[in-house]
Structure formats: structure tokens, C-alpha cells
Amino acid sequence: GENVEQHPSTLSVQEGDSAVIKCTYSDSASNYFPWYKQELGKGPQLIIDIRSNVGEKKDQRIAVTLNKTAKHFSLHITETQPEDSAVYFCAASPFQGAQKLVFGQGTRLTINP
Amino acid sequence: DADVTQTPRNRITKTGKRIMLECSQTKGHDRMYWYRQDPGLGLRLIYYSFDVKDINKGEISDGYSVSRQAQAKFSLSLESAIPNQTALYFCATSGDSQETQYFGPGTRLLVL
Numbered sequence: 001g002e003n004v005e006q007h008p009s010t011l012s013v014q015e016g017d018s019a020v021i022k023c024t025y026s027d028s029a030s031n032y033f034p035w036y037k038q039e040l041g042k043g044p045q046l047i048i049d050i051r052s053n054v055g056e057k058k059d060q061r062i063a064v065t066l067n068k069t070a071k072h073f074s075l076h077i078t079e080t081q082p083e084d085s086a087v088y089f090c091a092a093s094p095f096q097g098a099q100k101l102v103f104g105q106g107t108r109l110t111i112n113p
Numbered sequence: 114d115a116d117v118t119q120t121p122r123n124r125i126t127k128t129g130k131r132i133m134l135e136c137s138q139t140k141g142h143d144r145m146y147w148y149r150q151d152p153g154l155g156l157r158l159i160y161y162s163f164d165v166k167d168i169n170k171g172e173i174s175d176g177y178s179v180s181r182q183a184q185a186k187f188s189l190s191l192e193s194a195i196p197n198q199t200a201l202y203f204c205a206t207s208g209d210s211q212e213t214q215y216f217g218p219g220t221r222l223l224v225l
Binding site for chain 1: 117144153154156157158161163171172203205212213214216217218
């Protein structure tokens with residue numbers, strides 16, 4: 001089955017700097033890759049996603065890149081702000097319609113003022 | 114009101130007790146999921162249901178059971194709780210043709 005590895009487990013950056021979180025997956029059939037943000041005391045919330053037929057997707061300060069050959073994808077956050085502090089999860093789905101998601105271990109991002 | 118609600122939000126129980134966690138949604142979604150979150154392990158799928166008559170085991174279903182009482186309700190039961198079931202439990206929903214999963218606020222369970 002699919003296995004998703006996420007690094008780093010913790011990340012601390014200065015406000016205004018960029019943050020990058022990386023994930024690798026094992027199943028070449030995976031074709032949908034969402035990223036979720038979990039704030040303290042809340043459930044995860046989708047922030048951006050990408051499909052296997054696209055190499056990069058951007059939404060304001062966040063972007064996701066996908067390298068199908070290497071089977072890895074990354075989340076990029078630019079101009080970080082204190083409200084970006086949270087736990088971020090990547091996921092992969094080998095099934096159309098994301099019927100089942102396999103999540104990475106999570107990255108705790110801390111933005112230092 | 115929240116679209117996906119979970120009750121209780123916090124629960125302390127003893128080893129061997131039966132416990133039920135409940136999830137309700139007002140999004141009109143057919144698909145519902147139960148996940149478990151442990152530090153350093155991310156979210157792992159316990160059970161999922163694509164409609165009222167459909168129940169499927171996930172990655173870590175041993176020790177758990179579920180009931181889909183209605184389109185809007187999906188309950189998770191621990192028949193005989195054990196300490197290593199101490200975790201944060203999340204319910205999620207998604208629409209038939211949608212890939213986004215919407216998560217509830219979670220239930221923090223402590224088994225003593």
C-alpha cells in the first residue's frame with residue numbers, strides 16, 4: 001500500500017522568511033496530493049492540493065510542487081506570518097476521487113516574530 | 114453552526130469499558146471517515162463509509178467498530194478500551210464527486 005514520509009517533523013522560521021515542507025510517496029499510482037493545516041484544538045483543514053498532471057500550483061503565499069518521477073511533493077509558504085504557525089500534513093491518494101487518503105506524519109511549523 | 118460535529122470533545126475512561134464516539138454532519142455528504150491521530154504518526158484511517166449501507170475497514174480497524182445510522186451520522190465504538198487507544202480521534206466527510214475531506218474538531222480520548 002501507499003506510504004507517505006514527511007520532513008521535517010518540526011520547523012522554526014523567522015517571520016517574513018519562507019518555509020518548505022517535503023513529502024515522499026511510494027505508490028506511483030497516486031494521483032492526488034492535498035495539504036492540510038491543523039491549528040491548535042481544531043481539525044485539519046485543506047489549504048491546497050495538486051493532481052499528478054500538474055507540476056506546480058500556487059495560491060497567494062502558498063504553493064505546492066510535484067515531481068512524479070522522484071515521487072515527492074513539497075509545500076512552500078512565502079512571507080510567513082504568525083498565523084501560519086500550525087501543524088501541516090501532506091497526504092496522497094492512489095484512488096480517483098480521494099476515496100482514501102494516506103497522511104504523512106505532520107510538521108509543526110513555528111513562526112518566530 | 115459547525116458543519117461536522119463530534120461528541121464528546123473530551124473523554125476519560127477506564128480499561129475494559131465500552132465507549133462510543135459520535136459524529137454528525139450537515140454538509141449532505143455521503144462519505145464519512147474515522148481517523149486516529151497520534152504524535153509523530155499523522156492521521157491513520159480506522160473505518161470509512163461511502164453511504165448508509167457501506168462500511169469499510171481502514172488501516173487500523175482492529176479493536177474498533179462503526180455504525181452508520183443515517184447519512185448524517187457515523188459512530189465509532191471501542192468495545193473494550195485499552196490504554197494504547199489513547200489518542201485524538203477525528204471524523205471527516207466528503208462529497209461523492211469531491212476530493213476535499215472536511216474534518217470535525219476531534220475527540221480527545223484518554224484510556225486509563
